[in-house]
Amino acid sequence: MFADDDMPKPxxxxxxxxxxxxxxxxxxxxxxxxxxxxxxxxxxxxAAKTSSRKAAENFFR
Structure with a gap:
């Protein structure tokens, strides 16, 4: 129906x-x-990403 270009931009x-x-x-x-x-x-x-990375590093040690 509407193209993305026709939609108002916030x-x-x-x-x-x-x-x-x-x-x-x-x-x-x-x-x-x-x-x-x-x-x-x-x-x-x-913080969440750092925590996940540390958990993965500890798992693979």
Whole structure:
């Protein structure tokens, strides 16, 4: 029915290095929270992958 190009693209909530001049303090707080949550998600995934790798290394010793 619809081509992928016809679908609306979701708006980016934050782009690294973007101009922050016209953002309010509240907008900045929202972006800080968003980025902190993303950092926590990345660290959790990294920890899970590191744990899996260590378990595999110990198994094959």
């Amino acid at each position: 708006k980016k909530l934050h782009e690294i290095g973007c101009d922050l001049t016209f953002l309010s303090a509240g907008d900045l707080d929202e972006r800080i929270t968003l980025l902190k949550n993303e950092i926590a998600r990345l660290e959790a995934d990294k």
